[in-house]
Amino acid sequence: MKQSKWTIVSNTRIACRTYLMQLQGDTSAIRPGQFVEIEVPGCYLRRPISVCNIEGDILTIIYKVVGQGTAQMAQMPKGEELDILSGLGNGYDLTKAGQEVLLIGGGVGVPPLVFAAKRLREAGKSVRVVMGFNTADEVFAEKELMALGCRVDVCTMDGSYGTKGVVTDMISTPAPYYYACGPLPMLRAVTEQIGTNGQISMEERMGCGVGICVGCSIETKQGIKRVCVEGPVFDAEDLKI
Amino acid sequence: METKLGNIVLKNPVIPASGTCGFGLEMSGWMDMNRLGAIAIKGTTREARYGNPQPRIAECGATGMLNAVGLQNPGVDEVIAKEWPALRAVYQGPIIANVSGFSIDDYTYTCRRIDQETDAAIIEVNISCPNVHNGGMAFGTTPEAAAEVTRAVKAVTAKPVFMKLSPNVTDISAIARASVNAGADGLCLINTVLGMRIDIRRRKPVLANRYGGYSGPGIFPIALRMVNQVSKACPGTPVIGCGGITTAEDVIEMMMAGASAVEIGAANLTNPQACTQIIDRLPQLMDELHIDHLQNIIGIA
Numbered sequence: 001m002k003q004s005k006w007t008i009v010s011n012t013r014i015a016c017r018t019y020l021m022q023l024q025g026d027t028s029a030i031r032p033g034q035f036v037e038i039e040v041p042g043c044y045l046r047r048p049i050s051v052c053n054i055e056g057d058i059l060t061i062i063y064k065v066v067g068q069g070t071a072q073m074a075q076m077p078k079g080e081e082l083d084i085l086s087g088l089g090n091g092y093d094l095t096k097a098g099q100e101v102l103l104i105g106g107g108v109g110v111p112p113l114v115f116a117a118k119r120l121r122e123a124g125k126s127v128r129v130v131m132g133f134n135t136a137d138e139v140f141a142e143k144e145l146m147a148l149g150c151r152v153d154v155c156t157m158d159g160s161y162g163t164k165g166v167v168t169d170m171i172s173t174p175a176p177y178y179y180a181c182g183p184l185p186m187l188r189a190v191t192e193q194i195g196t197n198g199q200i201s202m203e204e205r206m207g208c209g210v211g212i213c214v215g216c217s218i219e220t221k222q223g224i225k226r227v228c229v230e231g232p233v234f235d236a237e238d239l240k241i
Numbered sequence: 242m243e244t245k246l247g248n249i250v251l252k253n254p255v256i257p258a259s260g261t262c263g264f265g266l267e268m269s270g271w272m273d274m275n276r277l278g279a280i281a282i283k284g285t286t287r288e289a290r291y292g293n294p295q296p297r298i299a300e301c302g303a304t305g306m307l308n309a310v311g312l313q314n315p316g317v318d319e320v321i322a323k324e325w326p327a328l329r330a331v332y333q334g335p336i337i338a339n340v341s342g343f344s345i346d347d348y349t350y351t352c353r354r355i356d357q358e359t360d361a362a363i364i365e366v367n368i369s370c371p372n373v374h375n376g377g378m379a380f381g382t383t384p385e386a387a388a389e390v391t392r393a394v395k396a397v398t399a400k401p402v403f404m405k406l407s408p409n410v411t412d413i414s415a416i417a418r419a420s421v422n423a424g425a426d427g428l429c430l431i432n433t434v435l436g437m438r439i440d441i442r443r444r445k446p447v448l449a450n451r452y453g454g455y456s457g458p459g460i461f462p463i464a465l466r467m468v469n470q471v472s473k474a475c476p477g478t479p480v481i482g483c484g485g486i487t488t489a490e491d492v493i494e495m496m497m498a499g500a501s502a503v504e505i506g507a508a509n510l511t512n513p514q515a516c517t518q519i520i521d522r523l524p525q526l527m528d529e530l531h532i533d534h535l536q537n538i539i540g541i542a
Binding site: 001003039045046068205207210212213214215224229 | 260261262263268270271283291295296298299300302303304305306308507509510512513514
């Protein structure tokens with residue numbers, strides 16, 4: 001948990017309304033599944049964005065333009081300095097994974113799974129990634145995941161890329177222990193059809209991102225939890241989704 | 242930088258506002274808590290509360306945010322048993338306990354527990370939460386109801402009682418006077434300003450609760466005006482100024498309006514080190530403005 005200045009090294013469009021930004025700064029103690037809070041000039045609140053990768057002193061994030069803040073981020077030039085809170089949230093517990101691991105991602109839920117895939121591959125795990133998008137022009141991260149040695153299956157809602165359908169169509173049960181991140185309808189389908197033997201990364205509108213405003217609290221089977229501190233990663237069996 | 246709230250001496254006027262510093266523990270990861278003038282912990286109710294459904298945060302451009310948290314808290318039992326000792330482990334200064342309720346009985350029950358079982362320096366009575374129905378703000382919008390809560394709370398505690406007032410009223414001075422006449426030792430204002438945002442694509446309110454409390458720099462001029470009015474209407478009563486304070490300059494301005502100390506709210510959410518950065522800057526700014534003692538500028542404007 002740290003507040004520090006970061007310099008934009010690159011900021012490029014990689015898919016429809018989707019951008020990859022690399023920032024140089026203090027990457028110490030950032031774990032897969034955690035997020036950063038980025039101060040965007042002109043916006044009152046910081047923008048919580050999941051961590052996609054750490055390589056040396058370079059932080060990679062992938063974000064989708066969904067509003068004023070992310071639209072402004074997309075315009076930021078190389079060399080610009082940003083104030084960022086890093087190392088936020090609990091992150092994935094990767095020790096629970098068996099030898100076979102399943103990663104399930106939907107849309108901009110994919111980026112934190114890329115970081116998880118990297119660590120899992122480093123640990124010698126056999127990783128299958130199933131990811132879903134709406135259309136072909138939204139697809140990203142497929143090559144990077146394959147380069148890590150993951151088996152990657154992509155599906156799109158309209159069939160314009162990969163298999164036509166949704167992620168749960170491509171997973172047979174019993175499935176191995178999983179890590180999932182994506183839109184709520186996808187997460188619901190995963191818990192209903194694949195089961196709760198895994199971890200789910202949640203998203204909620206945040207105020208502070210550091211646990212003090214309790215704006216992002218959700219009700220779980222283990223009581224009230226703040227997505228920003230006790231999450232964003234929860235055991236799937238504890239969630240009420 | 243020293244200032245006073247009644248008989249309580251604060252080493253500086255900077256207090257993180259209730260609801261923007263939790264029960265202190267998370268904030269201690271970002272700063273040395275003992276540098277704060279005091280801390281106003283999360284609003285506490287008789288029973289544990291989850292609060293309102295999601296979403297309960299909405300941004301308002303560059304000027305602030307809406308929240309409709311709705312007094313999420315673990316209830317007074319757990320606050321006393323767990324949160325209080327956890328805060329005391331990292332912070333030894335004055336604690337302002339913020340109490341909310343849905344009936345007079347709720348308020349007196351919770352205040353009595355805080356009075357008897359904690360070392361709170363001040364009890365701040367929230368009669369101004371805009372995000373709960375049948376309670377909170379309902380007690381803060383008429384002079385009669387504000388006086389009734391004040392009298393009831395004063396009867397169960399010997400600790401200083403500060404009433405936290407709502408800006409969502411026609412005449413805040415009348416409510417302030419009624420509170421002081423009923424025995425309030427001090428006042429804290431303002432709580433958030435009732436507001437709304439609409440998602441124009443979904444054609445629906447952003448907040449599940451429809452309306453929420455607006456906080457941040459956008460409300461600073463409103464807070465300043467109300468602190469000025471109230472401090473003039475209630476001479477001799479210490480006022481904690483709150484609402485949109487972001488910089489050391491804002492602190493000085495708020496004290497010149499009549500505040501004896503200030504609460505920093507939304508600024509903590511955008512920068513968890515906001516309070517200590519303001520404290521760092523204050524002495525230098527006092528030098529620039531030729532201010533020897535902060536107590537000399539209270540209400541000077």
